[in-house]
Amino acid sequence: MNDRLLDFAIRYGFLILLFGMVVYFSIAAPGFFGPLSAAFVLQSVAITGILALGVTCTLVVGGFDLSIGAVATSALMLSAYSMVILEHPTIVAVFLCLAMGALVGLINGLLIVKFRVPDLLATLGMMFLLIGLQRIPTQGNSIATGMTLTDGTVAEGTFSAAFLWLGRHRFDLFIDRLLPMPVVIFIGIAVLIWLFLGFTRHGRLMYAIGSNERAAALVGTPVNRYKIAAYMISGVTASIGGILLAARLGRGDIASGNNLLLDSVAAALIGFAVLGAARPNAFGTAIGALFVGILLQGMTMMNAPYYTQDFVKGAVLVAALVFTFYLSSRRSGTGH
Amino acid sequence: MAVDALRVNGLQKSFGKNHVLRGIDVTLEPGSVTVLMGANGAGKSTLAKVICGHHRADGGSMTLAGQAFDPVDAADAIRQGVVTVHQSIDDGVIPDLDVANNLMLDRLVERSHGLFVRERHLRAEAAKVAAAMGIDVNLRARVSDLSVADRQMIAIARAMARAPKVLILDEPTSSLSATEADRLFALIDRLRAQGVAILYISHRMSDIRRIADRIIVMRDGAISGTFDTEPLDYEAAVTAMLGHRMTELDVAVQSGTAPVLELTDLRLFEDAAPISLHARDGEVVALVGLLGSGKSRLAEVLYGIARPANGAICINGTDYTPRSVEDAVSQGVFMSPKDRGTNAVIPAFDIADNMTLPFLKGLSVGSFLKASRQKTRAHEMVSQLGIVCQSVGDGIDTLSGGNQQKVMIARWLLEPAKVLLLDEPFQGVDIGARRDIGRHIRATAKGRATLVFLAEIDEALEIADRIVVMNEGAIVGEYKNRNVDLAALVADISGAQLTATGTHP
Numbered sequence: 086m087n088d089r090l091l092d093f094a095i096r097y098g099f100l101i102l103l104f105g106m107v108v109y110f111s112i113a114a115p116g117f118f119g120p121l122s123a124a125f126v127l128q129s130v131a132i133t134g135i136l137a138l139g140v141t142c143t144l145v146v147g148g149f150d151l152s153i154g155a156v157a158t159s160a161l162m163l164s165a166y167s168m169v170i171l172e173h174p175t176i177v178a179v180f181l182c183l184a185m186g187a188l189v190g191l192i193n194g195l196l197i198v199k200f201r202v203p204d205l206l207a208t209l210g211m212m213f214l215l216i217g218l219q220r221i222p223t224q225g226n227s228i229a230t231g232m233t234l235t236d237g238t239v240a241e242g243t244f245s246a247a248f249l250w251l252g253r254h255r256f257d258l259f260i261d262r263l264l265p266m267p268v269v270i271f272i273g274i275a276v277l278i279w280l281f282l283g284f285t286r287h288g289r290l291m292y293a294i295g296s297n298e299r300a301a302a303l304v305g306t307p308v309n310r311y312k313i314a315a316y317m318i319s320g321v322t323a324s325i326g327g328i329l330l331a332a333r334l335g336r337g338d339i340a341s342g343n344n345l346l347l348d349s350v351a352a353a354l355i356g357f358a359v360l361g362a363a364r365p366n367a368f369g370t371a372i373g374a375l376f377v378g379i380l381l382q383g384m385t386m387m388n389a390p391y392y393t394q395d396f397v398k399g400a401v402l403v404a405a406l407v408f409t410f411y412l413s414s415r416r417s418g419t420g421h
Numbered sequence: 422m423a424v425d426a427l428r429v430n431g432l433q434k435s436f437g438k439n440h441v442l443r444g445i446d447v448t449l450e451p452g453s454v455t456v457l458m459g460a461n462g463a464g465k466s467t468l469a470k471v472i473c474g475h476h477r478a479d480g481g482s483m484t485l486a487g488q489a490f491d492p493v494d495a496a497d498a499i500r501q502g503v504v505t506v507h508q509s510i511d512d513g514v515i516p517d518l519d520v521a522n523n524l525m526l527d528r529l530v531e532r533s534h535g536l537f538v539r540e541r542h543l544r545a546e547a548a549k550v551a552a553a554m555g556i557d558v559n560l561r562a563r564v565s566d567l568s569v570a571d572r573q574m575i576a577i578a579r580a581m582a583r584a585p586k587v588l589i590l591d592e593p594t595s596s597l598s599a600t601e602a603d604r605l606f607a608l609i610d611r612l613r614a615q616g617v618a619i620l621y622i623s624h625r626m627s628d629i630r631r632i633a634d635r636i637i638v639m640r641d642g643a644i645s646g647t648f649d650t651e652p653l654d655y656e657a658a659v660t661a662m663l664g665h666r667m668t669e670l671d672v673a674v675q676s677g678t679a680p681v682l683e684l685t686d687l688r689l690f691e692d693a694a695p696i697s698l699h700a701r702d703g704e705v706v707a708l709v710g711l712l713g714s715g716k717s718r719l720a721e722v723l724y725g726i727a728r729p730a731n732g733a734i735c736i737n738g739t740d741y742t743p744r745s746v747e748d749a750v751s752q753g754v755f756m757s758p759k760d761r762g763t764n765a766v767i768p769a770f771d772i773a774d775n776m777t778l779p780f781l782k783g784l785s786v787g788s789f790l791k792a793s794r795q796k797t798r799a800h801e802m803v804s805q806l807g808i809v810c811q812s813v814g815d816g817i818d819t820l821s822g823g824n825q826q827k828v829m830i831a832r833w834l835l836e837p838a839k840v841l842l843l844d845e846p847f848q849g850v851d852i853g854a855r856r857d858i859g860r861h862i863r864a865t866a867k868g869r870a871t872l873v874f875l876a877e878i879d880e881a882l883e884i885a886d887r888i889v890v891m892n893e894g895a896i897v898g899e900y901k902n903r904n905v906d907l908a909a910l911v912a913d914i915s916g917a918q919l920t921a922t923g924t925h926p
Contacts, residue, residue, distance in 0.1 A: 285788040286781035293778060296769035303724075303758050303765065304779040304832070305750035364769060 095361035095412050099405065103376055110383035117386050120259050124268070130378035131271035132157075132326045136349035137356075137370045138278045139322030142315045143204070144353060144365035145282060147295035148197065150316060151208040153323040154346030155215035156189050160327025162219040164248070165228035165337025172242035179248070182324045189215065190320025194313030208316075212346075220339065228337030244335050252332025267329045274322060279367035291315060292364070351402045352377060358405040377401060424487045426451045426618030427472070427503070427587045433480030434464075434471055441467045443642040444481065449587060449618040454609060456629050457622045458662045459639035465622050468639070469589050472620075473505035474498030486586055504585040506576050506593060513576030516565035521547035523564050523575050527582060554578040555611060570601030577608060581617075588612065589620045592712075594628050606631050625713050626655060626915050627893075638662045656908075659915040672863070674886050674902050677701025681870035682723075682840050687732030689718045693894030695732060700840070700870035705863060707873045707885030707902075709914060715894035716874045717759075720844050723872070724756040725749035736839055750779060753839035757829055759848055759874075765829045766817055773799035773813040776832050783836070802831035807857050823854025830858055837868055844874045859884040878910065892916045 111118035136153045143150040160182040167178040189211060196207040224235065230243045255262035256269065282288035291311050293301040302308045330342060355376060356362075356369025380401060381394055389397075427449040434442040441464045449455050459465040470476045472483065474492030483490040485501060492498035498505075506513055514523050522529075524547040529538065547560055556574050564572055573593060580588060590609075594602045609632055613619060623629060629636065636653055638646040638661040646661030648654050681702050686695040693715065700706045710716045721727035723734070725743030734741045736752070743749035749756075758764035767775050777784055777795045784794045799813040806827045810820060817825060830846060843862070847855045862871060862884060875881045881888050882902060890898035890913040898913035900906070 280789075284790060286785045286790050287788055289774065289781055289790060290778075292769060293767045293774075296767045297763075299763060300765050300767055301778075303746060303756070305745075305747040306778075307747055 091412065092361075095408070097360070098408060099355075099358045099376075100360070100372070103372065103379070106376075106379060106383065110379070110386070114383055114386040117383055120263055122382065122386075124255075124263050124265065126375070126378045126382045127268040127271070128265045129382065130352075130374040131265070131267040132329055133345060133348040133352060134271045134371060134374035135267075135274055135326045135329070136323050136345055137352035137374050138274055138367055139319035140349055141353045141356065141365045141367055141370045142278065142282070142291070142318045142322075145288075145291045145295050146312050146315045147298060148204040148312060148315060149208065150193065150319045150323075151205060151346065152189060152193060152211040152215060153319060153326075153349060154342060155212040155219075156186055156320055156323035157327035157330060157345050158342040159189075159215045159219045160186060160324040161331040161334075161342060162223075162228065162337045162339070164328055164331045165244070166222055168244055168248065169228050169230055169232075169240050169242040169337065170222075170234065175245045175247040179251075179328060182328050183321055186320040186322075186324025186327075187317050188320070189324075190317035191313060193320065194316035197316070198309040198312050223337075223339075225339065227339045230336075244332070249332050249335055252329050252334075267333065270325065270329065274325070275367060275371045278318075278322075279371075282367050287311070287314075295364075348377070348398070349374075351398055355402060355405040358408040363409050373405070425449065425484075426486060427490070427620075428484045429468075429472070429481070430483070431481035432468070432471060432478050432483070434467055434476060435479055441642050442471070442478075445639075445642075445644060447620075447637060447644070449620055451586070451618050452613055452616040453634045454613055454619045454621055454632050455635045455637060456633040457620055457637050457639065458629065458658060463639040463662075464642040465639050466591060469505060469591050469620070469622055472498070472587075473503055473589055499583060499585075502583075502586040503589070504580040504583060504587070505589040505591065506573075506580055507591050513579065514564050514572050516572075517563065519561050519563050520551070520558055520567075520575060521560040524550050524560075524578055524582065527579060550578055550582050554581060554608060568601065570604055573601075573605060574608060577605075581612065585617065587618045587620065589622070591622045593621075594623065594625060602628065626659070626711060629658075630655065655915055656912055660911050672883070672886070672902055675703050675705075675866070676886065677704030677870075681737055682872070683735040685733045685735070687722070687734065688730040689715050689722060689894045691730045693730070696894075696896050698889065698896060700872060702870060703867045704886050705866050705871040705873060705884055707875050707881035707888045708891055709875050709878060709881045709888060710891035711876065711914060713893075714891040714914075716891045717844065718894065719891070720756060720758075720842050720872075720874050723749070723754060723840065723842055725754075753837075754842070755779070755833040755838045755840075756842035756844065757833050757846060759845035761826055761829050761848070765832075766825060768818055771814050771816055772803070772808070772810055772820070772828055775817045776802060776813075776828050777835065779832060780835050798835060799831075802828075802834065806831050806861055821851075821854075822849045823851045826850045827854060827858060830862070834861075834865060839869055841869050841871045842874070843871070845876070846873060847875070847877075847880050855880070855883075878907070878914070890914055 116122060136157060140150050140153055163185055164178045164182050167173045167181050168175070173181070193208055193211055196202045197204050226232065228240070230240060232240045234240055251266055254266040256264040256266070258264045282291065290301065290306050294306065294308050294311055298308060326345065327342070331337065334341060352374035353365060353370045355373030356366060357364060359366070359369035359372045362369055377398055380397060384393070384397065425448045429445055429447040432442050432445040445468055457465050457468070467476065471478050474495045474497055485503065490501060492501060492503070515526065518526070521544050525543050528546070544560060551558070551560065554574065554577070556578055558567060558571050564575060567575070593605060609619060609621070621632060633653060635647070635649040636658045637644060638658050640662060646658060648658050679702050680699045682700040684696055684698040686697060688695050696719070708716045708719065718727060722729045725745050725748050736754070741752065743752065743754065767778065773795045776799045781790060784791055784798065796813055802808070803810065803813060808824050808827045808831070810824065817828065820828065826846065826849070830843070833841060846858060850858070873881070873884055882905065885902050888900045888902055888905065888910065889896055890910065892913065893916065897916070898910065900910055
């Protein structure tokens with residue numbers, strides 16, 4: 086009986102907590118329960134959520150990607166540079182960012198697989214490299230239309246309407262102009278990664294690599310290719326996050342995106358606790374991102390000061406990790 | 422009468438229901454090398470771990486130089502003068518420190534050592550230790566840059582810095598080359614001359630011949646033989662170790678039809694003799710040999726993990742040179758590796774996922790897995806092999822060792838193989854599961870060549886049509902599994918002929 090209770094707690098505890106939190110805020114904070122508020126929560130977690138889904142893929146193969154935040158801000162600066170200074174059309178700017186993300190992922194993967202650099206160190210190095218690199222073309226300045234370039238000319242290009250549409254368009258749902266484009270993209274990517282990791286043979290082999298790399302290799306799995314693929318997915322999703330951030334801001338802001346890495350890693354790790362998976366999974370990651378978003382939105386609406394936010398996120402993360410690792414280890418007779 | 426360095430009386434040790442040591446009596450004399458032999462799982466490592474304080478004994482007693490000896494932990498055993506060098510060398514050294522620091526590490530731990538390291542003094546002391554041991558390496562070199570043999574020497578020298586009464590070496594040559602091993606033996610000779618009692622755990626015959634003063638053989642948790650009269654009877658020792666009681670199992674010997682796998686003048690190592698071997702359709706060939714006999718290497722070569730020095734491999738008449746495991750599998754060569762815990766089991770997966778792992782492609786539509794098809798295939802194998810489980814959705818770690826192994830074997834029976842390689846398929850498997858696996862392998866043998874790599878004669882007699890003996894990377898004997906001349910088989914395994922010819926080149 087006790088075992089079954091524990092099992093139930095591990096499996097549904099986190100979802101029940103999420104539900105309880107929504108009910109509590111709905112009662113305690115007027116205006117919390119409603120489509121506008123929901124859209125706002127989703128909007129706030131969409132970009133971190135997209136990054137978190139990428140990092141989930143690297144966690145699945147037993148790796149880790151610390152460079153996602155820097156890839157996102159690099160994509161932000163690259164799209165701005167491409168459109169404002171080089172005056173490229175939208176499609177070129179978007180393509181450049183995605184290609185940059187894939188290339189960074191490829192380099193990360195090669196560093197880890199071919200040069201045997203430990204994953205944390207390789208991606209940490211890549212993070213520093215990108216943070217530095219994105220500042221070099223503009224001497225550390227943010228990019229906006231009308232800025233003066235080093236050769237004395239003025240940047241004539243602008244963010245095109247089509248590009249801004251990616252970050253600012255809102256679809257009609259229940260009420261006019263409710264659902265922002267980034268949220269739609271977030272949900273789309275979440276579904277794709279969920280299907281890929283959970284239901285394709287590639288996903289299954291990636292989980293096998295994460296669980297016992299040697300055994301996976303000895304059944305003929307191309308381990309290196311899958312690991313590189315995981316880092317490339319992570320790089321591409323991070324660059325999508327950066328594009329959406331740029332499209333929302335409408336300028337190449339050098340200072341934005343500071344919290345992206347930690348927030349998205351937290352979401353992916355909180356995801357371990359969802360449904361008692363005790364391993365990285367796309368559904369859990371999406372719920373993890375949502376959990377943090379709802380908590381912060383509710384607290385903001387109840388007038389909690391902004392500086393408590395990081396503390397709250399940290400507390401949720403620690404609680405989720407205890408949930409995952411302590412309770413699961415106590416469960417007698419594992420099984421899915 | 423001289424006092425024995427270490428005396429072990431009626432030692433007992435169990436892990437759960439598993440009775441590993443069933444009353445062991447051993448004495449070690451000062452200035453003498455006692456070799457402890459035993460097959461995998463005989464309990465020799467457990468015995469070493471009890472003596473060095475890693476495990477507490479459940480029964481029996483030990484005396485060290487006449488005094489009662491009951492170490493509470495490894496540090497206590499070392500303080501009392503019993504020092505152990507374990508199988509994995511890197512447990513004995515700190516790779517990122519230099520040689521001098523490694524040699525002096527135990528001094529740094531002592532409380533009497535001051536706060537600051539006196540660099541010059543430390544180096545002078547280290548040089549003394551190194552000289553006493555006959556170690557000739559640069560004391561400033563980082564240990565991680567040294568060869569395996571040098572690291573081994575340093576681990577032993579560190580142990581010897583405490584002037585122990587008893588030194589235990591657990592399979593010290595398992596990762597050394599022949600010349601490197603010679604240096605180790607020279608060191609052991611030196612220690613023997615200093616009056617240290619040495620317990621040397623190994624089942625490598627060449628080592629044993631070189632250094633043994635006495636041989637103790639363990640089998641199934643008990644001493645099955647003691648050999649201490651000159652000249653030492655190595656063959657009898659191997660027989661005691663392997664235990665060749667005929668099993669009751671009746672093998673209907675097949676000679677097979679067309680040859681499937683053909684090895685022609687294959688050299689596993691640069692300096693090994695060439696191997697030629699045929700394995701036929703429907704035939705189960707057991708390759709037996711001790712550790713280091715080259716049978717693992719042969720399995721690796723056939724599975725695309727290692728490259729042979731030269732020679733040709735043919736499968737069904739066409740040339741076969743696998744570039745990778747993936748390549749081998751796609752050409753119909755499958756291998757169930759030894760040590761399933763590290764090499765085969767995916768602990769996070771359930772039975773069905775573990776079993777179907779190599780063949781997910783065939784069980785998917787596009788890239789999407791058909792879970793129902795996976796389950797059906799797994800179900801079939803579960804009933805064919807008699808795997809005891811509630812459902813194929815159970816986690817693999819809920820199964821017993823024998824059932825886990827059945828899943829690992831079933832993995833490679835899902836699709837027809839041209840060549841099936843089974844490396845130690847009975848490792849950590851109870852007798853019931855062993856019979857089930859053997860029966861099933863034999864029953865499905867048609868349509869492929871099956872190679873089974875084994876260290877135990879019993880197991881080979883139970884499963885094989887033909888037994889091929891390997892020693893030092895070469896084939897030294899071949900037997901049809903019918904009225905096998907066990908004495909000759911044992912002689913081949915222990916390499917008796919090799920030395921006979923070896924002395925007259």
